[in-house]
Amino acid sequence: MAVCYKKLFKLLIDRDMKKKDLSALTGISNNTIAKLANNENVTMEVIDRICSNLGCTVDDIVEIIPDCPEKGTSCTVE
Numbered sequence: 001m002a003v004c005y006k007k008l009f010k011l012l013i014d015r016d017m018k019k020k021d022l023s024a025l026t027g028i029s030n031n032t033i034a035k036l037a038n039n040e041n042v043t044m045e046v047i048d049r050i051c052s053n054l055g056c057t058v059d060d061i062v063e064i065i066p067d068c069p070e071k072g073t074s075c076t077v078e
Contacts, residue, residue, distance in 0.1 A: 001064055005036045008061035011054065026053045 012022060019033050026049045035042050047058055054061075 001066055002039065003041065004039050004063040004065055005061060007063055008036060008050065011056065011061060015054075022050070026050055 012018070017025075019037070022028065023030060023033055026046075028046055028049060032042055032046055036046075047062065050061060051057060
């Protein structure tokens with residue numbers, strides 16, 4: 001399974017926030033913001049900080065993408 005943080009960045013756009021605003025609000029490092037931008041795994045502590053500070057739930061910022069059984073890789077979401 002893979003994770004996708006497109007919902008997070010859409011939420012930031014809707015709230016007229018930039019990545020640096022998210023970093024300042026949550027105390028998350030620029031390296032972690034880069035991991036989010038590249039759909040890499042981050043800790044649940046990071047997800048909790050984001051949700052707590054933005055007043056949202058995990059479902060509002062993270063999408064879990066299941067593996068495609070026939071390919072053995074993550075399915076693409078369009």
